[in-house]
Amino acid sequence: MARPLPATAEITIVGGGAMGCSLAYHLAALGRKPLVLERGRLGGGSTGRCAGGVRQQFSTAINIRLGQRAIELLGQFQEVTGTDPQYRPIGYLLLATSEAWAEALARDVSLQRLLNVPVEVLGSAEVGRLVPGLRTDDVSRASLCWTDGLAGPNEVTTGYAAAARRLGARVEEGVEVVGIDLKGERVHGVRTDHGLVSTPDVVICAGPQARQLGEMAAITVPVDPLKRHVLLTEPFLTPPLRSPMTIDLATGFYFHPEGGGLLMGMGDPSQPFGDDLSVDWNFLPKVVEEGSRRLPSLESAALRTAWAGLYEMTPDRQPLVGSVADRPGLWLACGFSGHGFMMAPPVGESLAAEMCGSAPRIDMSPFAPLRFSGGTLAPESVFV
Ligand SMILES: Cc1cc2nc3c(=O)[nH]c(=O)nc-3n(C[C@H](O)[C@H](O)[C@H](O)COP(=O)(O)OP(=O)(O)OC[C@H]3O[C@@H](n4cnc5c(N)ncnc54)[C@H](O)[C@@H]3O)c2cc1C
Incomplete structure (x- = not known):
């Protein structure tokens, strides 16, 4: 990291995989200035090891819609971000x-x-x-x-990151989040190996490490x-x-x-x-x-x-996307159960809208983090 971390950030995204970078871009496109903290290299987690598949052939309506929107967004990707997503x-x-x-x-x-x-x-x-x-x-x-x-995981991730930076987001590699500070139940900031950042909103986009991030905020994130x-x-x-x-x-x-x-x-x-x-x-x-x-x-x-x-x-092979009811300021976008590369563009788009108070293009309430404590489960069966 070449320059010190900012003391404050409007929104802090933990994880610079396809999901974190897509969310950063879509928030920045709506006028927000998010900070992305990635402990290693962008796309160095699951995103960089994935097969790049993008499909609409799912068993649940929400996943079918996300697949359709993913293909639309990949079709506009080069025009919007300046990077060819290598969609084939x-x-x-x-x-x-x-x-x-x-x-x-x-x-x-x-x-x-x-x-x-x-x-x-x-x-x-x-x-x-x-x-x-x-x-x-x-x-x-x-x-x-x-x-x-098929599309290129590296192209999509770095394409979103570069476009987000151009719109005013900060995307930092080599910064590990080691704690999430709460004031009462509300999110107050993140602690990192490069210092503290005061922030009212934290989004956990930490892929397979999402459970550990949840523990930092004293909640259980059911991702294994x-x-x-x-x-x-x-x-x-x-x-x-x-x-x-x-x-x-x-x-x-x-x-x-x-x-x-x-x-x-x-x-x-x-x-x-x-x-x-x-x-x-x-x-x-x-x-x-x-x-x-x-x-x-x-x-x-x-x-x-x-x-x-x-x-x-996750227990029902469906993602966890949205706010966490008893932790104001904490958001999840994780648990994609093997489909997160293709879901990153449309989930980033809809979650960014929700975080900015506008109507999301795709209603992601079936992915509500609370569904395991009494909500309705609709598992995806076309799981590869
Ligand atoms: C073999 C394989 C094949 C796959 N094939 C497909 C496919 O064809 N199509 C598809 O859609 N999906 C596929 N997937 C799934 C897909 O790779 C993931 O769902 C997706 O990449 C998740 O993206 P992400 O950004 O949520 O997570 P990640 O890419 O894992 O990014 C999370 C980031 O968070 C960072 N991080 C973690 N903890 C911290 C911390 N404390 N501080 C700072 N940073 C932190 C990590 O370093 C990582 O870079 C495949 C996965 C695998 C393993």
């Missing part, structure tokens, strides 16, 4: 291989169509034509949306870190595969073409919560085995690299 609408293909998954997929497609998502339903022969070499004999139904796709792996192969397909991001709903195995090879991943149901980021080399063969069952040519692929990152899980 390669499509998302969701495979159902059992009656139960086929029924769930049909329900989700009905809701998506009701909300005007251009989603198609395919049978196994059409899927086979779309993705040559894919095993489809067990696919009973699939859904496909060509406007879903969960390790997930990404594998990247060397080029092995000639001609290179042209396929949408493809997800097997039953196993959670997913892949998309990347540089002549494949980028792929799959959840490990036995993985306990924890913040260990080391690659579990014993788990990777299971991903390749499952992948080769779905795409047999994968057997001949060499692994180029693999890395692990952290999902930020």
Whole structure:
């Protein structure tokens, strides 16, 4: 950090991932002057380890709407921020291989169509034509949306940060928040390893570390870190595969073409919560085995690299967004449960509006932090 921290800030955002930077930009665009404090580098948390997927194919209306708005905002991103977000609408293909998954997929497609998502339903022969070499004999139904796709996590995060700075926000790297000061129940300031900042509003955008930030304000933020792996192969397909991001709903195995090879991943149901980021080399063969069952040519692929990152899980796999009732001045934007990159643009937009007292474009009350103490839960089922 080149200059001292300011003694005061209108709003302090803890965490400079996609979420913190999006919120900073949207607040600054509404005339506020937020301060972002990031303990490491911008995008150095979960954002920098994510697969960059952006989709509208969810099971809940709010997530479908957020996906739609994310794509609109990515479409305007370069014009608004000056940075190309690298959005590639390669499509998302969701495979159902059992009656139960086929029924769930049909329900989700009905809701998506009701909300005007251009989603198609395919049978196994059409899927086979779309993705040559894919095993489809067990696919009973699939859904496909060509406007879903991939964007650049680094571009989106740094693009928002640069645009926020131009509008008067301060974005500081290498500053760790070590405490949140309260006066009674109200937020009064943050303590950092570079000094105190007096501030009436603090937003926890700390990804998998959100629970620790909550503890600093003596509240429980129900977010737990969960390790997930990404594998990247060397080029092995000639001609290179042209396929949408493809997800097997039953196993959670997913892949998309990347540089002549494949980028792929799959959840490990036995993985306990924890913040260990080391690659579990014993788990990777299971991903390749499952992948080769779905795409047999994968057997001949060499692994180029693999890395692990952290999902930020809540009990219902839905985010926590909004004010905290018994801590005036404390706000949450965390717990995205593996979807926070794509949700960052629209959640930042709507939360900024709410914080400025105007109507949010998307009503985020289903994400109210209080829902676990008596509110209504509507879990997301299209979880990858
Ligand atoms: C393998 C993998 C694949 C994924 N794929 C996708 C995908 O395809 N699409 C999608 O939408 N999402 C995906 N995700 C999820 C996505 O990465 C996250 O939901 C999203 O990046 C969360 O953004 P964030 O800004 O909330 O958190 P983060 O990016 O984790 O940012 C939080 C920041 O807070 C900082 N911080 C923490 N504590 C403090 C402190 N005390 N003081 C100061 N700073 C602090 C951290 O250093 C960090 O930079 C994936 C995640 C993983 C791990």
